[in-house]
Amino acid sequence: MKNEERNGAVVLLSGGMDSAALLHFVARRLGPGRVHALSFFYGQKHAREMEMARWQAGRAGVAVHREVDLSFFGRLVGEASALTGAARNVPDQADLRPADLQQPPTYVPNRNLVFLSLAAAYAESAGLPEVYYGAQTQDCYGYWDCTPEFVERLNGVLRLNRGSRVAIRAPFAGKSKAEVLKIGLAMQVDYTHTWTCYRGGEKPCGLCPSCAERIRAFKKAGIADPGRGDSA
Amino acid sequence: MKNEERNGAVVLLSGGMDSAALLHFVARRLGPGRVHALSFFYGQKHAREMEMARWQAGRAGVAVHREVDLSFFGRLVGEASALTGAARNVPDQADLRPADLQQPPTYVPNRNLVFLSLAAAYAESAGLPEVYYGAQTQDCYGYWDCTPEFVERLNGVLRLNRGSRVAIRAPFAGKSKAEVLKIGLAMQVDYTHTWTCYRGGEKPCGLCPSCAERIRAFKKAGIADPGRGDSA
Numbered sequence: 413m414k415n416e417e418r419n420g421a422v423v424l425l426s427g428g429m430d431s432a433a434l435l436h437f438v439a440r441r442l443g444p445g446r447v448h449a450l451s452f453f454y455g456q457k458h459a460r461e462m463e464m465a466r467w468q469a470g471r472a473g474v475a476v477h478r479e480v481d482l483s484f485f486g487r488l489v490g491e492a493s494a495l496t497g498a499a500r501n502v503p504d505q506a507d508l509r510p511a512d513l514q515q516p517p518t519y520v521p522n523r524n525l526v527f528l529s530l531a532a533a534y535a536e537s538a539g540l541p542e543v544y545y546g547a548q549t550q551d552c553y554g555y556w557d558c559t560p561e562f563v564e565r566l567n568g569v570l571r572l573n574r575g576s577r578v579a580i581r582a583p584f585a586g587k588s589k590a591e592v593l594k595i596g597l598a599m600q601v602d603y604t605h606t607w608t609c610y611r612g613g614e615k616p617c618g619l620c621p622s623c624a625e626r627i628r629a630f631k632k633a634g635i636a637d638p639g640r641g642d643s644a
Numbered sequence: 645m646k647n648e649e650r651n652g653a654v655v656l657l658s659g660g661m662d663s664a665a666l667l668h669f670v671a672r673r674l675g676p677g678r679v680h681a682l683s684f685f686y687g688q689k690h691a692r693e694m695e696m697a698r699w700q701a702g703r704a705g706v707a708v709h710r711e712v713d714l715s716f717f718g719r720l721v722g723e724a725s726a727l728t729g730a731a732r733n734v735p736d737q738a739d740l741r742p743a744d745l746q747q748p749p750t751y752v753p754n755r756n757l758v759f760l761s762l763a764a765a766y767a768e769s770a771g772l773p774e775v776y777y778g779a780q781t782q783d784c785y786g787y788w789d790c791t792p793e794f795v796e797r798l799n800g801v802l803r804l805n806r807g808s809r810v811a812i813r814a815p816f817a818g819k820s821k822a823e824v825l826k827i828g829l830a831m832q833v834d835y836t837h838t839w840t841c842y843r844g845g846e847k848p849c850g851l852c853p854s855c856a857e858r859i860r861a862f863k864k865a866g867i868a869d870p871g872r873g874d875s876a
Binding site for chain 2: 490514529565573
């Protein structure tokens, strides 16, 4: 194993706003030649993000971009999430009830732990000591598996490894989406090549919880969405 | 979701000795109608265990036996493990060096965390509060992801879930393979329908670390292996 590889990192890249910013953040920090981007298609109802992930990986010039087909995962969790269940609709942000905000219908059971476990397995195998994860703090709703505490406890598990240990890094955990957006804008991330909408239509719907978060983030950052938000 | 389902459990079933004992242990405790057995083919070099898993699930009469094809995982970790790497050979137990014993060549990077994350995702989606895991304490060598501490820390991660929490149960963690075997024998588990050997030959090799553990366990339990160990 070459030394440069041992100093590299895996970046979880969905093709959304946060992971696009993360990819460029890590590529600047470590050099793109030390970055392996990893994208999962997990059987969600649309794959609009994947083309964005591919574009961002190319733009960042990373050493490796690996796309892994986990469509079996959507069948495993099925109707338990609005993102994978054929019989379920993604709600509008306006229709979320207060009780939904702790664990919204768009939560996918344990998906992020599955992604991070796989990413850590790949990193360990490839001799890379770090996995970067773009979790941030939503304003309107929340997922337990995006919190700083989740990352900290998972690192507690991974520290038990007796060989080549891998650590999860979540530099945006605890930051708001608007703060992450500002970091991305400062790095000239091209947000027209990110996909946010939970619905996979021709254009972003502008109404789902994810679109609502994007709109709010651009508003807070004080700039117009260049495209692929509702303003497109 | 029906109440009986909420009281059920997922059992990770590889088709080896320990998970066969676990399956019957849980089926007796909860009733087989409340058990969902889950088996993963992860791209290891042979699938001899899978037919054993199928047989044991049928014998136990569990409600569901789900086989999931994770062969992509073997490609993801590749040569990092002797169980998945095409260019690597499984060593004989006698050839293991002392330094290997903490993390042997047959260790598969982060595999068990991947399995448990997927099992927890399935359990959460199906409304089952528990995942049973057959980890035990090897005599001759060890895996960090089979220890009681690993299970405890992973449960610390899963407890952060704000909705339907899932707990990992590892009733054999901390027990030796011989102790688990005795539990299985007391339940009349049919060990001729378990597969142990890391090599996928017509007959068990009797020399690999896994065969060595099976031989030692039967010896300690004071009974002859009925078959599918080296005595076959």
